Amino acid sequence: MCVRISRDSYPNLRALRNASHASLTDAAYVKISEGDFGYVLDDVPHLADYIPDVPTYPNPLQDHPAYSTVKQYFVDEDDTVPQKVNFESDEVKACIVSCGGLCPGLNTVIRELVCGLAHMYNVNNIFGIQNGYKGFYSSNYVAITPKTVNDIHKRGGTVLGTSRGGHDTKKIVDNIQDRGINQVYIIGGDGTQKGAYEIYKEIRKRGLKVAVAGVPKTIDNDIAIIDKSFGFDSAVEEAQRAINSAHVEACSAENGIGLVKLMGRYSGFIAMYATLASRDVDCCLIPESPFYMDGEGGLLQYVERRLKENKHMVIVVAEGAGQDIIAKSIPASDQLDASGNKLLLDIGLWLTHKIKDHFKSKKMEMTIKYIDPTYMIRAIPSNAADNVYCTLLAHSAIHGAMAGYSFTVGMVNGRHAYIPFYRVTSTRNKVKITDRMWARLLSSTNQPSFLRQKDIDEAREADRLTNKPPLPPVANQNVAKAFDQSASASSNGEI
Numbered sequence: 001m002c003v004r005i006s007r008d009s010y011p012n013l014r015a016l017r018n019a020s021h022a023s024l025t026d027a028a029y030v031k032i033s034e035g036d037f038g039y040v041l042d043d044v045p046h047l048a049d050y051i052p053d054v055p056t057y058p059n060p061l062q063d064h065p066a067y068s069t070v071k072q073y074f075v076d077e078d079d080t081v082p083q084k085v086n087f088e089s090d091e092v093k094a095c096i097v098s099c100g101g102l103c104p105g106l107n108t109v110i111r112e113l114v115c116g117l118a119h120m121y122n123v124n125n126i127f128g129i130q131n132g133y134k135g136f137y138s139s140n141y142v143a144i145t146p147k148t149v150n151d152i153h154k155r156g157g158t159v160l161g162t163s164r165g166g167h168d169t170k171k172i173v174d175n176i177q178d179r180g181i182n183q184v185y186i187i188g189g190d191g192t193q194k195g196a197y198e199i200y201k202e203i204r205k206r207g208l209k210v211a212v213a214g215v216p217k218t219i220d221n222d223i224a225i226i227d228k229s230f231g232f233d234s235a236v237e238e239a240q241r242a243i244n245s246a247h248v249e250a251c252s253a254e255n256g257i258g259l260v261k262l263m264g265r266y267s268g269f270i271a272m273y274a275t276l277a278s279r280d281v282d283c284c285l286i287p288e289s290p291f292y293m294d295g296e297g298g299l300l301q302y303v304e305r306r307l308k309e310n311k312h313m314v315i316v317v318a319e320g321a322g323q324d325i326i327a328k329s330i331p332a333s334d335q336l337d338a339s340g341n342k343l344l345l346d347i348g349l350w351l352t353h354k355i356k357d358h359f360k361s362k363k364m365e366m367t368i369k370y371i372d373p374t375y376m377i378r379a380i381p382s383n384a385a386d387n388v389y390c391t392l393l394a395h396s397a398i399h400g401a402m403a404g405y406s407f408t409v410g411m412v413n414g415r416h417a418y419i420p421f422y423r424v425t426s427t428r429n430k431v432k433i434t435d436r437m438w439a440r441l442l443s444s445t446n447q448p449s450f451l452r453q454k455d456i457d458e459a460r461e462a463d464r465l466t467n468k469p470p471l472p473p474v475a476n477q478n479v480a481k482a483f484d485q486s487a488s489a490s491s492n493g494e495i
Contacts, residue, residue, distance in 0.1 A: 029201060030420070044418045047086050047211065047404040050204050054404065056084040060121055061399075067120070086404035087182065087211075089122040094401075095181050096144070097129035097136070098158045099188035099195070103219045104234035105382035105390045106158040106187060111149040112394035113185050118146050120395070121402055127181070128159075133195060134166030136175045153387060156379040167195040173202040182210050183401045189218040190425045193408055197421035200406045211401040214408035215393050216424060219378060222267035224427045225419055226410030230390050232270070234383045235263065239274035242373035243314065247280040250312040253367040257303070257313055257355065261348035261372045264318030267430045271318040272441055282306050282313040283447045285347075287320035288431045289438070291450035293354060300358045302448055307366070315351070319374070322347050348372055392416060434459050 031043035047054045061067040096113050098106055110128070117123040130140035142160075152159050176184065176199075186196040193214045200212040216223045221232040239262050246258025262271045268286020275284040283302065285291055292298050306313045326345045352370045359366040382390060389411075396416040397409045407418035431438060433451070442449060451459075 029204070030422070042420060042423065044400075044405050044407040044420050045200070045204070046406075047209060050207060051209060054086055054209070056086055057088050059085045059402075060089060064120060085402040086209075087402055090124075092117070092121070092123045092183055092402075093125040093127075093179070093181050094123060094183040094185065095127045095129050095141070095176075095179075096160065096185045097132065097187065098160050098162045098217075099132040099186070099192040100162060100164060100217065101189075101219070102157050102162065102378040103217050103229075103231040104156065104238075104378075104380050105231040105386045106162075106217065107149075107152040107155055108382050108387050108390035109187055109215055109217075109230065109394050110144075110158065110160060111153050112391045113398065114144050114149045115146045116395050116398045120398065127179075131161040132163035132166055133168075133172060133192075134163060135161075137168065137171040139175075141179070153390075154381055156381045167198070169195075169198045169202050172199055173206065173208075176203070176210060177206065177208060182208075184210060184212045185215065185397060185401070186212065187215045187217050189216065190223055190428070192217070193223075193421055194425045196408070197425070200421065203406075211404055212406040213397040213401040214421060214424075215397055216408055216410055219270070220264050220267050221269040222265075222429045223410075224424055224429050226412060226424070226429075227414065228389075228411065230386055230393060231382060232386075233389075234380060234386045235270050235377050236273045236277060237383055238377045238380050239270060239373065240278055242371050242376075243274060243278045243280060243316065246314050246369065246371050247278075249369040250314055253312070255307045255311060255359075255364065255366040257307070257315065257366065257368040259315045259317065259348055259352060259355075259368060259370045261317050261319055261346075261370070261374070263374055263377065265320040265344065266428055268318040268321065269429075269431060271316050271321075272431055272437065275316050276437075276441055276444055278314075278316075279444065280314050281316050281445055282310075283315045284441055284445055285315070285317040285321040286431055287318055287323070289321075289433045289450065290324070290452075291322065292452075293325065297448055297450065299450065300355070303355060304358075304362070304364075307364075317347055317351060319344055319347060322351075326350050 029045060031045060031049070033041050033043065094113075094117055096110055098110065114126050117126055126144050128142045128144045129135040130142060131138070135141075149159070175181075184196075184199065186192060186199075188195075193216060196212055196214045203210045203212065216226060216229060217231065218229045219231050219235050221229045223229055239260075242260050242262075243258075246260045248258075250256035250258035262274060264271050264286060266287055268284075268288055271284055271286050275281040283299070283306075285299075293300050295301070303313065303315075323344060326347060330345055330350070348370050352368055355368055356366070392411075393409055393416070396418075400407055400409065400418050405418055406421075408421055408424045410417065410419055410424070412419070433449075
């Protein structure tokens with residue numbers, strides 16, 4: 001079962017406490033209350049917060065043959081999803097939309113949302129919104145049933161279609177209201193979840209009995225708070241194929257180099273985990289770890305030394321790595337994509353030319369093969385582990401929406417939990433280069449860190465600031481006091 005969790009149980013609580021003040025100024029939508037022993041509960045919004053005497057009904061799962069015997073709670077039963085729900089099965093009119101880029105597992109989530117609503121709660125009115133947010137006001141609605149989605153999990157992509165941008169809050173909510181939709185399931189990344197939060201706020205302003213449930217999706221695994229994004233395991237597994245191909249190419253040529261560019265605009269998790277899993281990679285470059293090309297200890301010197309030792313090497317680079325050094329040689333573009341992200345320069349192509357020019361100047365024979373498997377990885381169906389994870393996320397979202405909550409769902413410390421929208425969008429999950437996992441990678445590849453003392457000092461200072469909890473911007477002084485007490489106990493080793 002899902003549970004509304006304390007902020008003090010988030011694994012990266014300190015980073016969240018240090019989130020920008022602006023993200024917490026919408027006090028009307030923030031539910032923070034003081035609990036026993038000084039902890040702070042950051043609750044998720046509920047229909048009862050703005051609809052007086054919202055009706056409740058017996059939860060049909062109590063009589064469901066599969067769920068009637070389930071008695072597994074890790075907290076008090078009163079803190080789990082209520083035994084009563086706020087929607088009758090016959091009145092539910094649900095819609096599902098997928099937004100942003102493709103990711104393994106999208107179809108599995110869609111399938112399990114449809115089948116879960118139909119089979120667990122006997123919901124018959126389920127609609128798919130085609131082509132992202134703009135589908136709400138483009139009248140692209142299609143009725144979907146368990147039969148129509150029965151085998152879509154075997155395919156990559158999303159059967160509903162997707163797009164970036166197109167978010168117009170008022171138009172979307174107008175359409176939700178006109179069509180009588182009362183449950184909205186939104187699958188997408190941090191930008192999509194920000195949009196879901198805006199939709200919820202507009203719904204609340206209008207006093208509509210509508211639950212909004214977000215299922216976070218990012219192939220980069222960069223959404224905050226949650227343990228892992230669906231599709232990440234599948235992406236790492238598929239990235240292995242590209243790395244294996246690069247290794248074969250490198251081994252088959254004199255002074256051969258295989259260069260693989262993987263996804264990772266801001267966070268290098270795919271590159272890091274694919275490198276650790278591969279064991280064939282000699283160098284991994286990610287956005288969080290600066291590097292430099294020339295001079296003592298630079299990348300070019302390392303490449304040259306590695307080729308002299310092994311006669312071949314494999315380099316894995318995340319797409320967002322090295323953007324600062326490319327900008328020094330190529331005029332940076334200020335263009336944005338439809339999601340509002342700055343368009344990246346091609347680090348793989350740039351590295352290919354730099355390495356070629358370096359060895360040409362040294363009059364050394366060298367062959368480099370550049371592989372970009374980005375769209376191949378995005379388009380695959382999810383693997384077995386992700387299929388199970390997608391099922392759990394979808395079912396958790398359904399239980400919460402039926403119970404009247406609006407939230408983003410995700411696994412936190414191994415437990416499925418409901419998280420306020422603004423929490424998953426207030427910061428970004430990144431690789432910590434001062435953490436053990438990055439140290440393990442450096443040990444596996446035997447590459448230098450490429451960090452100057454200045455970079456190390458900046459990373460340590462960033463960690464120090466992250467671990468310094470500021471007072472939360474709430475009016476309740478008792479809650480603020482609780483934060484101070486919690487931070488003091490933590491620094492003294494009491495927590």
